[in-house]
Amino acid sequence: xxxxxxxxxxxxxxxxxxxxxxxxxxxxxCGSSMQQLPLYRYFSExxxxxxxxVTPFSAFHPNPEWHSVQLGAALCTAHGCNGITAVGxxxxxxxxxxxxxxxxxxxxPLLAIPTTAGSGSEATSFAVVYKDGVKQSxxxxxxxxxxxxxxxLRTLPEYQRKATLLDALCHGIESRWSVHATGESRGYAxxxxxxxxxxxxxxxANRDTGNAGxxxxxxxxxxxxxxxxxxxxxxxSYQLTAHCGIAHGHAAGLCLAAVFxxxxxxxxxxxxxxxxxxxxxxxxxxxGCPDPPSASExxxxxxxxxxxxxxxxxxxxxxxxxxxxxxxxxxxxxxxTLDETTLCRLYRSILSQISH
Numbered sequence: 001x002x003x004x005x006x007x008x009x010x011x012x013x014x015x016x017x018x019x020x021x022x023x024x025x026x027x028x029x030c031g032s033s034m035q036q037l038p039l040y041r042y043f044s045e046x047x048x049x050x051x052x053x054v055t056p057f058s059a060f061h062p063n064p065e066w067h068s069v070q071l072g073a074a075l076c077t078a079h080g081c082n083g084i085t086a087v088g089x090x091x092x093x094x095x096x097x098x099x100x101x102x103x104x105x106x107x108x109p110l111l112a113i114p115t116t117a118g119s120g121s122e123a124t125s126f127a128v129v130y131k132d133g134v135k136q137s138x139x140x141x142x143x144x145x146x147x148x149x150x151x152x153l154r155t156l157p158e159y160q161r162k163a164t165l166l167d168a169l170c171h172g173i174e175s176r177w178s179v180h181a182t183g184e185s186r187g188y189a190x191x192x193x194x195x196x197x198x199x200x201x202x203x204x205a206n207r208d209t210g211n212a213g214x215x216x217x218x219x220x221x222x223x224x225x226x227x228x229x230x231x232x233x234x235x236x237s238y239q240l241t242a243h244c245g246i247a248h249g250h251a252a253g254l255c256l257a258a259v260f261x262x263x264x265x266x267x268x269x270x271x272x273x274x275x276x277x278x279x280x281x282x283x284x285x286x287x288g289c290p291d292p293p294s295a296s297e298x299x300x301x302x303x304x305x306x307x308x309x310x311x312x313x314x315x316x317x318x319x320x321x322x323x324x325x326x327x328x329x330x331x332x333x334x335x336x337t338l339d340e341t342t343l344c345r346l347y348r349s350i351l352s353q354i355s356h
Contacts, residue, residue, distance in 0.1 A: 002123070002142060005111075007149035011042050017145055018052055021109040023083035027076045028056045029096040030087040037115065038151050039087060055079045060095045066131040068095055073102035085111040086143075087152075089164075090119030090128075090248075097127035097141035112143040115152045117203070117214040118164025118249055120171055120222020122146040135238065135327075142226070148219060150211035160247065161204055162306045165214060167249030169196045170233055170256045171221035172286075173299075177263065177279040178228040178333045185227035186282065192221035193286035197302075232338050233259045235330030236346070239322040244311035244354075253303055254354065258346040259334070260296040266336045267292065276335040311354050319347035 005013040018026070026046070034040055034056075046052045057075055060068035076084065076099055084104060086096030093112045100110045112122035121127070125142035128135060156164075172192035175185055195217035202210025233256035240251035267276045277292075284295035323343035331338055338346070 003145040005145055005147040007147060007151065011039070011147075014042065014147065015050060017109070017111065018046075018050065018083065021083060021144075023052055023109060025053045025079055025081045026055065026083045026085055027072070027079070027081040027096075027099065028054050028085050028087065029060075029072065029092050029099065030056060030058055031089070031092055031115075032058055033115075033155070034058070034087060036155055037087070039113065039149075043087075052083075053079075055081060057099075060091060062091050064091050064095045064129050066098075066129050066136065069098040069102060069129055072096075072099040076103040083109050083111070085113065087113045087115060089114065089116040090121040093119070093121040093143070094127035094129060097121075097143070098129050098138055101127075101138055101141050109145065110141070110143045111145045111147065113147045113149065113152070114215070114218070116156060116160065116164045117153060117211070117218040118167035120168065120218050120225060122148075123219050123222030124226040126226075146219070148215050150208060150215055153211040153215065154206065156206075158204070159250075159309065161206075162308060163247035163249035164218070165196060165200060165203060165249065166253035166303075166306070168192065168214070168218040168221045169302075170249070170252040171218075171225045171230065172196060173256060173260070173283055174231045174233055175221070175224035175228040176283050176286075177276065177335055178231050179275075179335050180333060181228045181275075181279065185224045188220045188224035189228070190282055190286045192217050192224060193283065195220065197287060200302075229333050230330060231259070232326075232331050232334040235327045236322070236343065238327070239325060239347075240311070240350070243317045243322070244313055246309075246311045250308055250311075253306075253308075254350050255346075257296075257300050257303060258350050259338075260299055262338070262342070262346060263334075263336065264292045264296045273335055279335070313351060313354060317351065319344040319351065322347045 057072045059071050084100050086093040114122045126139045172189045176189035199210045199213030203214040236255040237251035280292035284292050287295045289295040323340050
C-alpha cells in the first residue's frame with residue numbers, strides 16, 4: 001500500500017518517512033529547477049539536521065535515455081544509498097524508478113514527489129525510458145511513498161500547466177474505456193475526470209485550491225492507468241510529440257479527440273462490445289454531459305478553450321509515416337480494433353485540424 005505523506009510545514013512527514021525506513025544515505029533524483037523549489041532547503045539541510053547524506057543526480061533529460069539510468073544506478077551503488085527520492089515530473093520519477101530497479105533492493109524506500117500535476121507517474125508501477133531511441137517500458141516499480149505538495153506547482157509555466165492537465169484528463173478517460181478496466185480503476189477514472197474539469201480554471205489561474213485539486217486528480221488518474229493502462233490515444237500521441245515538438249499531454253489531447261469521435265461512432269455498430277457503451281456513458285456522466293456524442297464534442301470544446309499553440313508540422317509528417325510506428329500493445333487496450341487504415345484516417349484528421 002502506497003503511503004501518502006502530507007506536506008505540512010516544515011515537512012515533518014518526510015522526516016518521519018526517512019526515520020521509519022532507516023534511511024542514512026539518499027539518492028535524490030531531481031531536475032535542474034530543484035533550487036527554485038521550497039524543498040531545496042529541506043534537502044540541503046537534511047544531513048546536518050538528521051544525519052542523512054544526500055547525493056543529488058540530475059544527469060537526465062525529458063524522454064530519458066537508458067544511459068542516464070545506468071549513471072544513476074552506478075552513483076547510487078558507489079555512495080551506498082539505501083533510499084531513493086525523485087523530485088520532478090514524469091521523467092525524474094521514471095528515472096528514479098528505473099534506478100531503483102537496477103540498484104535498489106526490495107527494502108529500499110522509493111519516494112516520489114511530483115512537481116507537475118499530469119503524468120501520475122508517482123501512482124504507477126511502470127516507467128518509460130529510451131534505449132537507442134526506442135521506448136522501453138519497465139514494470140514492478142511502484143513508489144512506496146508519495147508527497148503531494150501543491151506549493152511545488154506554483155512555478156509551472158502556462159503551457160506546461162495546460163499540457164499536464166490534458167495528460168491527467170486523457171489518463172482518466174482512456175483508463176475508463178480500456179479493455180482492462182476494473183471496478184477499482186473505473187472508480188478512480190470517474191473521480192479523476194470530474195476533478196480535472198472541476199479544478200481546471202483555478203489550476204490554470206495558479207490558485208492554491210486549483211493546484212491542490214489538480215495534483216489529487218492527476219494522482220487518481222495515475223492509479224486508474226496503473227490498473228487499466230492507456231489506449232490508442234496515448235499510443236498515437238508519442239509520434240506527434242516526436243515529430244511536431246509539442247508536449248506529451250498536448251499530443252495526447254489531440255489524439256484523444258479523434259479517438260473519442262471514433263469510439264462514439266463505432267459504439268452504434270452491431271459488433272461493438274457492450275462494455276464500450278457503458279464506458280462512454282460513464283465518461284459522459286463524469287463530464288456533466290447528457291450522452292457520449294455530447295461528451296466528445298465537449299472534449300473538443302475544452303481543447304479549443306485551452307488555446308494551445310499550433311504545432312509545427314513538417315512536410316515529412318504524413319499520416320502513413322505516423323501510423324506505421326504506433327505501438328500495437330497500447331492499441332490492443334482499446335475496445336475496438338484500429339487497423340493501419342483507420343489510424344491513417346485519424347492522423348489525417350488530426351493533421352488537417354492543426355495545420356490550419
